[in-house]
Amino acid sequence: xxxxxxxxxxxxxxxxxxxxxxxxxxxxxxxxxxxxxxxxxxxxxxxxxxxxxxxxxxxxxxxxxxxxxxxxxxxxxxxxxxxxxxxxxxxxxxxxxxxxxxxxxxxxxxxxxxxxxxxxxxxxxxxxxxxxxxxxxxxxxxxxxxxxxxxxxxxxxxxxxxxxxxxxxxxxxxxxxxxxxxxxxxxxxxxxxxxxxxxxxxxxxxxxxxxxxxxxxxxxxxxxxxxxxxxxxxxxxxxxxxxxxxxxxxxxxxxxxxxxxx
Amino acid sequence: xxxxxxxxxxxxxxxxxxxxxxxxxxxxxxxxxxxxxxxxxxxxxxxxxxxxxxxxxxxxxxxxxxxxxxxxxxxxxxxxxxxxxxxxxxxxxxxxxxxxxxxxxxxxxxxxxxxxxxxxxxxxxxxxxxxxxxxxxxxxxxxxxxxxxxxxxxxxxxxxxxxxxxxxxxxxxxxxxxxxxxxxxxxxxxxxxxxxxxxxxxxxxxxxxxxxxxxxxxxxxxxxxxxxxxxxxxxxxxxxxxxxxxxxxxxxxxxxxxxxxx
Numbered sequence: 001x002x003x004x005x006x007x008x009x010x011x012x013x014x015x016x017x018x019x020x021x022x023x024x025x026x027x028x029x030x031x032x033x034x035x036x037x038x039x040x041x042x043x044x045x046x047x048x049x050x051x052x053x054x055x056x057x058x059x060x061x062x063x064x065x066x067x068x069x070x071x072x073x074x075x076x077x078x079x080x081x082x083x084x085x086x087x088x089x090x091x092x093x094x095x096x097x098x099x100x101x102x103x104x105x106x107x108x109x110x111x112x113x114x115x116x117x118x119x120x121x122x123x124x125x126x127x128x129x130x131x132x133x134x135x136x137x138x139x140x141x142x143x144x145x146x147x148x149x150x151x152x153x154x155x156x157x158x159x160x161x162x163x164x165x166x167x168x169x170x171x172x173x174x175x176x177x178x179x180x181x182x183x184x185x186x187x188x189x190x191x192x193x194x195x196x197x198x199x200x201x202x203x204x205x206x207x208x209x210x211x212x213x214x215x216x217x218x219x220x221x222x223x224x225x226x227x228x229x230x231x232x233x234x235x236x237x238x239x240x241x242x243x244x245x246x247x248x249x250x251x252x253x254x255x256x257x258x259x260x261x262x
Numbered sequence: 263x264x265x266x267x268x269x270x271x272x273x274x275x276x277x278x279x280x281x282x283x284x285x286x287x288x289x290x291x292x293x294x295x296x297x298x299x300x301x302x303x304x305x306x307x308x309x310x311x312x313x314x315x316x317x318x319x320x321x322x323x324x325x326x327x328x329x330x331x332x333x334x335x336x337x338x339x340x341x342x343x344x345x346x347x348x349x350x351x352x353x354x355x356x357x358x359x360x361x362x363x364x365x366x367x368x369x370x371x372x373x374x375x376x377x378x379x380x381x382x383x384x385x386x387x388x389x390x391x392x393x394x395x396x397x398x399x400x401x402x403x404x405x406x407x408x409x410x411x412x413x414x415x416x417x418x419x420x421x422x423x424x425x426x427x428x429x430x431x432x433x434x435x436x437x438x439x440x441x442x443x444x445x446x447x448x449x450x451x452x453x454x455x456x457x458x459x460x461x462x463x464x465x466x467x468x469x470x471x472x473x474x475x476x477x478x479x480x481x482x483x484x485x486x487x488x489x490x491x492x493x494x495x496x497x498x499x500x501x502x503x504x505x506x507x508x509x510x511x512x513x514x515x516x517x518x519x520x521x522x523x524x
Contacts, residue, residue: 091431
């Protein structure tokens with residue numbers, strides 16, 4: 001049984017703009033999927049349809065065989081607790097400490113009152129510290145987030161997603177604002193989460209070479225349509241040009257180079 | 263050739279605007295029959311009159327306890343109107359901001375109400391409310407309350423959208439409830455700006471309370487009006503001095519609070 005099935009998912013903004021155009025695919029548990037495509041191709045919209053941060057215009061998605069379009073209130077909140085999300089700009093509360101930001105990942109499981117006053121159990125606090133230690137942030141636990149570097153902030157973002165005990169993690173351009181070495185740490189962490197914890201990871205990426213190196217599976221999108229869906233090994237230059245709508249030789253990347261690096 | 267035209271055009275526009283301003287000024291002087299030379303030469307005369315009459319003397323100092331009593335009333339009205347209006351404004355701003363609104367209809371309603379309250383001047387409010395509450399502290403209180411409310415709604419809506427939209431998205435994605443998102447993300451992010459604006463409104467209210475007092479016959483403004491109209495200039499000047507000192511003290515105090523919070 002696939003973890004996630006998308007059936008004819010379409011998203012329109014207004015009358016004219018078609019962000020997602022009849023997309024269908026399914027993702028198995030434990031996969032590491034990279035979504036590549038030019039800016040405005042619909043990558044972010046697609047990711048946000050999975051946890052219903054954006055409502056699709058037509059079509060449906062099934063998470064563990066449950067249709068997500070009909071979820072309301074508590075059911076929708078429960079659906080979101082199953083899916084962690086990581087953002088390009090980390091989306092932390094900068095004035096709060098690292099551990100408070102990590103514990104925010106537990107809010108989805110809280111009753112209204114406990115969530116409102118931020119009441120966390122000792123078990124949750126211990127788990128937060130464990131996760132931060134695994135991610136190499138044990139010295140930053142009580143620091144305020146605005147004192148951290150970009151790479152550290154993104155690791156806090158990952159910790160916040162992990163403490164949800166999610167089945168799937170969505171990453172929206174997780175390394176787009178990071179330098180190459182911090183980017184490598186983040187991608188290695190995501191790979192480790194995928195392999196060690198068996199959490200399904202879906203990553204939106206701008207860097208095709210990174211996608212080729214880390215992902216089990218590549219989904220190439222352009223103008224809301226899936227152009228390529230398969231193993232990174234199976235993709236050829238012509239398909240990459242088609243995804244980015246460019247001519248041969250216009251991209252920085254050529255496949256032979258990135259295979260040589262991998 | 264083209265570049266030259268561009269710069270020549272810029273200069274022409276500037277010269278035209280300058281000529282227009284001069285023209286309007288000259289026209290206004292002609293219409294009002296204002297004598298520029300007489301206007302400027304009478305400034306020193308005004309100051310020497312001030313120096314002769316507006317000096318607090320012993321008789322004025324005897325009235326100091328009475329003045330301070332009125333001052334206390336003004337300060338308390340300013341602080342209470344600023345804080346209570348801000349608390350109410352926070353609720354309306356949460357419902358009105360793009361990040362935390364419940365639906366668009368209420369957002370438009372909240373912004374519209376705030377615009378109306380803000381754009382009616384505090385003295386106009388005082389005159390309107392004079393009909394309902396007569397010459398009492400209530401009139402001044404509500405005049406300051408309405409203006410503060412309108413201003414704070416506007417400012418808080420902008421603060422919420424600017425400071426917390428990213429972390430709100432992240433918390434929504436974890437499945438957190440609306441109230442948890444507000445208390446755990448929006449309020450911690452906005453606190454420094456919120457405190458800073460409330461202090462600003464207290465300062466502004468003390469300044470406007472003087473004017474409102476003249477109109478509504480309450481507080482320190484009334485004292486000034488009374489002494490001034492009975493030509494007791496030395497006591498009137500003491501009132502002004504007391505107001506200036508109070509505003510300076512409050513500003514000093516709020517600046518130190520700001521430094522501590524930010």
